[in-house]
Amino acid sequence: MNIEKMVRENLIFQVVGGSHAYGLNTPESDYDKLGAFIPYPEFMIGLNNIEHFRNTVEDESYVPINVFVKHLHVGSSYWVETLFVEQSEMLVNTKYWQSIYDHRDEFLTIALIKKSLGFIQGEKTVLKNLMNSRNSL
Numbered sequence: 815m816n817i818e819k820m821v822r823e824n825l826i827f828q829v830v831g832g833s834h835a836y837g838l839n840t841p842e843s844d845y846d847k848l849g850a851f852i853p854y855p856e857f858m859i860g861l862n863n864i865e866h867f868r869n870t871v872e873d874e875s876y877v878p879i880n881v882f883v884k885h886l887h888v889g890s891s892y893w894v895e896t897l898f899v900e901q902s903e904m905l906v907n908t909k910y911w912q913s914i915y916d917h918r919d920e921f922l923t924i925a926l927i928k929k930s931l932g933f934i935q936g937e938k939t940v941l942k943n944l945m946n947s948r949n950s951l
Contacts, residue, residue, distance in 0.1 A: 815854075824851040828848070828905040848893075852879055865877065879910075891930060
């Protein structure tokens with residue numbers, strides 16, 4: 815079975831990610847693509863399994879739609895960010911994706927806020943330690 819073919823033929827959405835999505839790209843920046851797909855039935859009922867498909871040559875990362883929704887539910891900022899890309903950064907935009915995109919505010923959950931605050935606190939600690947080490951020189 816060709817997993818890449820399944821992914822490409824069944825994409826629900828594909829968006830530009832990384833520095834290009836944030837407007838922070840440089841001429842050296844790679845071009846990341848993220849998306850979700852509907853897996854073949856044998857993957858949905860458990861006869862086969864796929865959690866993630868990554869094409870490192872093209873910097874692409876795709877997950878089955880059920881995995882994508884789980885990521886949204888637990889507040890995975892990596893995947894929640896795909897809900898807030900500009901329309902111009904959508905490379906594949908199906909009616910299924912548009913329905914999710916139109917309701918994206920509903921995925922801004924307490925879990926996402928808690929994870930984001932945890933990340934910010936961790937970065938604050940890193941910066942504080944860096945500043946302390948520089949001050950001790």
